[in-house]
Amino acid sequence: MSIPILGSNKIQSSSFNNYNSIKAPNWEIIPYKGMQTPSKDELIKQIKDLATKSAKVVTVEDSVYVNYQEEKLSAQYLSSVSPDRKTLYKEAVQTIKGQKNNKENFEGQKTLIDYLNENDGTGSLKNGKSYPLSSGGSITPIWNSRGGYDYDVSVGGNTVLSSNQGLGGWTFTMTPAEMVNKTEFNKIFDNTCKAAKLENTIVSSNLDTITISETNKTIINSKKAQNSFSETVSHFKGKLYPCGSGQQDITGVMADLTIFAQGQGIKTPLDSNFNMGTDYKSYIDNLAIFAKKLSQTRPELVPPDFMDFCSHIKGNLTKYDYN
Incomplete structure (x- = not known):
């Protein structure tokens, strides 16, 4: 015990x-x-x-x-x-x-x-x-x-x-x-x-800066495109064109031709992935080429001065330094 x-x-x-x-x-x-x-x-x-x-x-x-x-x-x-x-x-x-x-x-x-x-x-x-x-x-x-x-x-x-x-x-x-x-x-x-953390921060910061720069460029270019379009439309103000039994201004003509062009596979602002800041200039070029070709078979759809309208837009894009 x-x-x-x-x-x-x-x-x-x-x-x-x-x-x-x-x-x-x-x-x-x-x-x-x-x-x-x-x-x-x-x-x-x-x-x-x-x-x-x-x-x-x-x-x-x-x-x-x-x-x-x-x-x-x-x-x-x-x-x-x-x-x-x-x-x-x-x-x-x-x-x-x-x-x-x-x-x-x-x-x-x-x-x-x-x-x-x-x-x-x-x-x-x-x-x-x-x-x-x-x-x-x-x-x-x-x-x-x-x-x-x-x-x-x-x-x-x-x-x-x-x-x-x-x-x-x-x-x-x-x-x-x-x-x-x-x-x-x-x-x-x-x-x-x-x-390593500092380097990661610098790289991330640089990437953010690049992204911001690209975003700013897109915004600025979009504004330039809008200004070019508005100034060109004002130059054609008061002009009316046949539309069925009625009439429409130059923007209506552009809208009709844009719909026809998209049906032919041309990239237009109607596309969901269209970027006004980068694609607008090529859109105007392609629309002008399409309209010229269409005028040979359907002249009633393309007013004689529509090509002049496209040229004015391109001139204003250059004026506003669109790139």
């Missing part, structure tokens, strides 16, 4: 072997001595390429991918000065496996057996006390609120690996030497990313 010190009746057995519930370290993103890496130049190139890609990330999926790749490249960049975490981890696991069960209550209070064991040396691992590893490091079990233990693995006075039963995995803490490399890595990555 285990008797708790301080009179607590709440006894819970826990084992150092709860490490089985903690996943092994992800050695793709945890740096270690001897990690397989490309050459320094190639590694820097990969870092810059990823940073450039990160500047264009827009989706959550892409962001998750880039962040993981960044962790991998960071681990590789740090590994040249990293401790041998893989060996330390292997030795730590072997040490944990070899320990006897250590029973404490869920509040972390020691039982009488634990108290006696601490004083007579029974067992090796003790809560909060480090145990040496053969490679020169040490492991320290730390009682957690889940009724088990987390572990710190240290070397040279620096904790380099830590388990977290709550998160179900292992994390690493950088050594001073690794921090220097991490600063270098961040500088390469961040500067490249900023440069």
Whole structure:
């Protein structure tokens, strides 16, 4: 029977072997001595390429991918000065496996057996006390609120690996030497990313400027075409032409001929994709050619001065610098 010190009746057995519930370290993103890496130049190139890609990330999926790749490249960049975490981890696991069960209550209070064991040396691992590893490091079990233990693995006075039963995995803490490399890595990555974002902004701005310029040109040309047409119509004001049993002005004639021309496949303002800012000049040229040809077979549809009307419009387009 285990008797708790301080009179607590709440006894819970826990084992150092709860490490089985903690996943092994992800050695793709945890740096270690001897990690397989490309050459320094190639590694820097990969870092810059990823940073450039990160500047264009827009989706959550892409962001998750880039962040993981960044962790991998960071681990590789740090590994040249990293401790041998893989060996330390292997030795730590072997040490944990070899320990006897250590029973404490869920509040972390020691039982009488634990108290006696601490004083007579029974067992090796003790809560909060480090145990040496053969490679020169040490492991320290730390009682957690889940009724088990987390572990710190240290070397040279620096904790380099830590388990977290709550998160179900292992994390690493950088050594001073690794921090220097991490600063270098961040500088390469961040500067490249900023440069890429700036370039993207400039390119986007230039494209916007081009789009705006083209839009402005279309608007201006459309206005020039309208002014040319209005001025030409005013020149023919008062003139009427036969239309069935009635009469119409020159704009009615132009409208009739435009409908006939479109039926022959000529692009006119009646087309949904017609652009007044770019197609109007060719429309007038093609309409004049069509009207001249039509006048040979249907002269009643083409007034004698319609060709003069088309010439006036072309002259005004030139006058208003339509292009």
